[in-house]
Amino acid sequence: xxxxxxxxxxxxxxxxxxxxxxxxxxxxxxxxxxxxxxxxxxxxxxxxxxxxxxxxxxxxxxxxxxxxxxxxxxxxxxxxxxxxxxxxxxxxxxxxxxxxxxxxxxxxxxxxxxxxxxxxxxxxxxxxxxxxxxxxxxxxxxxxxxxxxxxxxxxxxxxxxxxxxxxxxxxxxxxxxxxxxxxxxxxxxxxxxxxxxxxxxxxxxxxxxxxxxxxxxxxxxxxxxxxxxxxxxxxxxxxxxxxxxxxxxxxxxxxxxxxxxxxxxxxxxxxxxxxxxxxxxxxxxxxxxxxxxxxxxxxxxxxxx
Numbered sequence: 001x002x003x004x005x006x007x008x009x010x011x012x013x014x015x016x017x018x019x020x021x022x023x024x025x026x027x028x029x030x031x032x033x034x035x036x037x038x039x040x041x042x043x044x045x046x047x048x049x050x051x052x053x054x055x056x057x058x059x060x061x062x063x064x065x066x067x068x069x070x071x072x073x074x075x076x077x078x079x080x081x082x083x084x085x086x087x088x089x090x091x092x093x094x095x096x097x098x099x100x101x102x103x104x105x106x107x108x109x110x111x112x113x114x115x116x117x118x119x120x121x122x123x124x125x126x127x128x129x130x131x132x133x134x135x136x137x138x139x140x141x142x143x144x145x146x147x148x149x150x151x152x153x154x155x156x157x158x159x160x161x162x163x164x165x166x167x168x169x170x171x172x173x174x175x176x177x178x179x180x181x182x183x184x185x186x187x188x189x190x191x192x193x194x195x196x197x198x199x200x201x202x203x204x205x206x207x208x209x210x211x212x213x214x215x216x217x218x219x220x221x222x223x224x225x226x227x228x229x230x231x232x233x234x235x236x237x238x239x240x241x242x243x244x245x246x247x248x249x250x251x252x253x254x255x256x257x258x259x260x261x262x263x264x265x266x267x268x269x270x271x272x273x274x275x276x277x278x279x280x281x282x283x284x285x286x287x288x289x290x291x292x293x294x295x296x297x298x299x300x301x302x303x304x305x
Contacts, residue, residue, distance in 0.1 A: 002149035003119050008034055014066040014112055015143055015181050030113040032064035036121075037083035039063050039076075041094045041304030043103055048240055048285045050204040051105065051135060051158060058103025058132065060094060061300060062110050067139045069162070069173045071215070071260050073246055073297055078110070082300040091121035092128065094304060099132055104203055105156070107135040112142055119153050133205050140182040141175060147188035157189040157208045164224035171256060172215075186210065186229070186237075195236050196283070209285075211240040214269055216247075217259040222272045230281050239284040241276060243269040246297070 006013055009023035020028035027033050043056030051057050061074070063083030072078045086094075095106050106125075111118045122134055133155040140160040147157075161182050163169035169178035189208050196207030212225050222241075229239060243264050251257040273286050 002151075003116065003146075003153075006116065006146060006149065008113075008116055011113075013115055013143070013146060015141060015175070015177065016066055028066070028113065029068075030064040030066040031078075031080035032113050034117075035085045035087065036091055036114040036117050037063040037080065037085050038091070038094070038305045039083040039300035040298060040302065041098060042298075043098070043101060044107065044298065046298075047107065047158070048209060048238075050198065050202055050238075051107065051156070051209070053104045053201065053203050055102045055104045057105055057107040057135065058095070058098030058101070059107040059109055059137075059298075060091075060098075060111075061298070062108070062114055064113055065110050065139070066113050067141045067173050067175060067178075069139075070257055071172060071245070071248070071251065073213075073244075074110075074300075075248070075250070077300050082302075084302055084305045086305065088117045088120045088124065091117065092124035092130075095121065095125040095130055095132075096128060097304065099130060103132060105133045105135050106130070107137055107158070108154075109137045110139065111136065112138055112146070115146060115150075119150070122153050140185055141173075141178055142181070142185040142188075144184040144188035147185055147192055151192045155193065155206050156204055157193050158211065159186065159189060159208065160211050160213065161186065161225050161229060162213070163221060164228055165221045168218065168221055172260075183228070186233075190233060190236060196238060208237045209240055210237050211242055213242045213245055214264050214272055215245055215260065216262050216264050216268065219268055219271060223275050226272065226276050226281070227279060230276070230279050235283050237283070239276065239281060241269075241273060241284060241286050243287045 010019035018029040040061040044059035065078040136154040170176040
């Protein structure tokens with residue numbers, strides 16, 4: 001299978017190409033060695049309506065991250081400060097347990113640095129009766145060839161598209177190549193998952209949702225992302241425009257992150273929603289009310305692991 005062409009030792013799974021010897025315990029740029037580390041596996045109600053629905057999405061939160069944004073909303077697990085190391089067999093059982101609990105899907109949150117054991121676990125779980133769609137919930141900073149190798153494994157891509165500005169990508173994520181990498185990855189996701197497909201209850205079964213988290217003071221970048229995605233793919237993807245950015249104490253006092261030390265204003269968010277409407281965007285999710293609260297961040301307490 002195509003995914004067997006990739007390796008986590010020396011690691012070539014993500015655009016960082018750090019070449020860490022993860023099989024022998026060396027940690028990569030993602031703070032992770034070979035075996036998957038999971039911080040939480042539970043029904044999650046805070047995704048887009050066609051992902052969470054009324055049942056909840058079966059969200060499996062993996063520790064570590066190859067992007068590691070300065071403003072990360074899941075900082076504790078991105079920096080691998082939470083989580084339990086598990087086997088492929090255990091991960092497959094987690095998927096099956098979430099199915100038993102009534103999950104609408106299996107939602108792999110930041111899985112890219114564990115893509116090999118994740119694929120193995122999905123295949124094992126399917127042999128034991130897993131029937132749910134698999135969601136690949138990622139940062140957008142993915143190798144397109146890895147995404148293409150997920151055909152037949154992943155049904156839905158729930159991906160960020162954070163930056164169209166190289167300078168902003170470098171400043172906040174140390175990834176000036178993010179715009180070009182994300183463009184190629186998104187194209188691969190469209191080819192792999194195809195056009196959106198929903199069941200009779202409105203739950204997505206196949207397709208791509210592109211998320212953009214509006215950062216305070218960065219409307220120009222947001223407009224550029226929206227325009228690129230809609231001009232390129234039209235109604236073949238769903239946009240999810242998010243206003244839930246939460247400022248954290250760890251950024252205060254650092255001049256380079258000065259803009260990030262406040263919430264997004266109502267006017268800022270409304271302006272990018274209006275921009276999307278003016279472009280003709282029809283397939284989009286928007287957020288209403290007060291979402292920039294730390295209470296929207298789940299407790300990474302090992303539940304379900």
